Amino acid sequence: METTSNNRPFYFSKSKYCGFWQCPKIAWLDRYKPEEREIDPSLQARFEAGDEVGDLAMGLFGDFVEVTAFKDDGHLDLRQMIEATQAEMAAGTPVICEASFSYNGLYCAVDILKREGDSWAIYEVKSSSHGDKQVYAADVAYQKYVLEHCGVTVTGTYLVHLNSEYVFDGELKLDEFFAIDDIAGTVAYEEESVEANIERARQVLASTEEPTIPLTVSCFEPYRCAFWNYCTRDLPSPSVFDIYRLGTIRKLGFYASGKVSFEDLLGDDGVTNEKQRRQIEHALTEREDHVDHEHIARFLEELTFPLYFLDFETVQPVIPRYIGTKPYSQVPFQYSLHIINSDGAPLEHREFLAESGTDPRRVLAEQLCADIPLDGTVIAYNMSFEQGRIRELAEIFPDLRDHLLGINSRMKDLLVPFSKGWYYNRAMGGSFSIKSVLPALFPNDPALDYSNLPGIHNGSEAMDAFPALECMPSDEREAVRQSLLKYCELDTYAMVKVWEKLREA
Numbered sequence: 143m144e145t146t147s148n149n150r151p152f153y154f155s156k157s158k159y160c161g162f163w164q165c166p167k168i169a170w171l172d173r174y175k176p177e178e179r180e181i182d183p184s185l186q187a188r189f190e191a192g193d194e195v196g197d198l199a200m201g202l203f204g205d206f207v208e209v210t211a212f213k214d215d216g217h218l219d220l221r222q223m224i225e226a227t228q229a230e231m232a233a234g235t236p237v238i239c240e241a242s243f244s245y246n247g248l249y250c251a252v253d254i255l256k257r258e259g260d261s262w263a264i265y266e267v268k269s270s271s272h273g274d275k276q277v278y279a280a281d282v283a284y285q286k287y288v289l290e291h292c293g294v295t296v297t298g299t300y301l302v303h304l305n306s307e308y309v310f311d312g313e314l315k316l317d318e319f320f321a322i323d324d325i326a327g328t329v330a331y332e333e334e335s336v337e338a339n340i341e342r343a344r345q346v347l348a349s350t351e352e353p354t355i356p357l358t359v360s361c362f363e364p365y366r367c368a369f370w371n372y373c374t375r376d377l378p379s380p381s382v383f384d385i386y387r388l389g390t391i392r393k394l395g396f397y398a399s400g401k402v403s404f405e406d407l408l409g410d411d412g413v414t415n416e417k418q419r420r421q422i423e424h425a426l427t428e429r430e431d432h433v434d435h436e437h438i439a440r441f442l443e444e445l446t447f448p449l450y451f452l453d454f455e456t457v458q459p460v461i462p463r464y465i466g467t468k469p470y471s472q473v474p475f476q477y478s479l480h481i482i483n484s485d486g487a488p489l490e491h492r493e494f495l496a497e498s499g500t501d502p503r504r505v506l507a508e509q510l511c512a513d514i515p516l517d518g519t520v521i522a523y524n525m526s527f528e529q530g531r532i533r534e535l536a537e538i539f540p541d542l543r544d545h546l547l548g549i550n551s552r553m554k555d556l557l558v559p560f561s562k563g564w565y566y567n568r569a570m571g572g573s574f575s576i577k578s579v580l581p582a583l584f585p586n587d588p589a590l591d592y593s594n595l596p597g598i599h600n601g602s603e604a605m606d607a608f609p610a611l612e613c614m615p616s617d618e619r620e621a622v623r624q625s626l627l628k629y630c631e632l633d634t635y636a637m638v639k640v641w642e643k644l645r646e647a
């Protein structure tokens with residue numbers, strides 16, 4: 143195998159090529175400082191969804207042979223996969239999945255390799271509903287390069303992605319669930335630079351010296367870079383990249399002109415937005431909380447008892463499981479509801495958590511209508527999410543439609559006093575999610591600290607836990623159900639405490 147000048151063998155896969163394509167430093171860090179990579183949970187969830195979708199897509203063209211093989215240590219056995227691919231191609235197999243090739247240190251496994259007469263077509267499978275990302279074409283161009291240097295004639299390049307309009311009717315139809323785009327045009331464009339990219343990658347990886355590359359839009363596109371924290375470790379904290387609702391391009395513009403610290407950004411040509419300046423001023427100097435009493439009072443006057451503090455938890459299956467849903471539809475399976483019937487009345491709590499393995503929507507919708515009668519104000523935090531789920535329930539259950547839409551019409555958003563800048567506390571750090579606002583308003587209160595919860599501490603953990611319940615033994619299942627209930631309950635209890643704080647203000 144070819145070696146680089148630092149005597150480590152040069153080895154490139156399609157994911158490494160795509161990393162290099164995004165930013166050369168990604169490939170270098172992957173090789174020399176892989177421990178600095180930080181995978182955020184949503185990216186991890188996307189990878190897992192990708193595996194699920196990839197397995198499903200294998201059946202898209204009927205019978206197929208998959209050549210995936212593992213070694214005893216659990217790693218892929220690439221040599222065996224390459225040999226098996228050659229054997230299947232020689233045997234006339236029409237569809238080979240994970241078809242593997244290696245040329246001069248360049249390796250790739252084609253998701254689906256389909257015979258087309260004497261030549262072959264590459265089908266790259268993505269779990270996204272967008273088929274037009276340039277990085278996908280770069281990925282396929284790299285594969286085509288490797289295959290052609292292995293003597294394989296490639297006459298078709300296709301992207302298999304999710305059809306965002308597909309609606310599940312009880313039976314999954316692969317040919318409707320997937321959409322297939324011919325991406326020959328964009329692949330041809332990318333093909334022109336594959337060899338030069340590989341040559342440049344060889345040079346970058348040959349050096350043990352870390353490349354000096356400034357932060358650019360590549361740090362965010364096509365994916366947020368997993369080395370972001372490493373590359374920004376020497377920036378002041380907070381920095382321009384922590385400013386509330388300042389677009390990426392503007393942040394990068396300030397960064398490029400040397401305005402990185404909050405002090406820099408207060409100058410004449412710094413940020414001008416009132417809320418952003420307030421965030422900076424509060425961070426730089428100890429100040430009283432900013433409270434716009436008049437606006438807050440008006441907001442509170444619009445809330446009428448009984449008050450219903452509502453929060454949903456949802457799952458988002460990439461492969462739809464429930465009739466009428468699409469890929470990645472948000473399906474509510476749980477809610478928490480705190481109720482205050484009148485001023486000074488004791489706090490009541492209701493909750494719902496569906497049985498795993500069932501369609502949660504009808505039972506949830508019925509109980510929601512029973513728990514929230516047609517009076518008072520329903521309060522959610524970032525209410526567009528709750529309203530969206532309720533609207534979807536109203537569409538599929540016409541008999542509950544009026545009641546559900548009535549709930550929506552009486553909903554108010556507790557986020558508004560913060561997002562509008564009527565209440566600001568420096569500990570919010572420019573973020574107005576309930577997870578930032580709560581500790582800012584109630585520091586050191588263990589009862590309001592999500593990290594003290596057993597098992598489940600955030601929405602993505604809840605999202606993962608609910609489908610996993612199906613396969614758990616009953617005692618473990620009960621413990622996880624209790625964790626889900628506690629987590630969701632804290633979300634609405636937090637809203638009650640925030641409302642009380644606004645009233646005090």
Ligand code: SF4
Pocket residue numbers: 164165166167168171355356357358360361362367368369370373
């Ligand atoms: S954070 Fe930006 S500069 Fe650093 S490796 Fe990632 S893309 Fe490159």
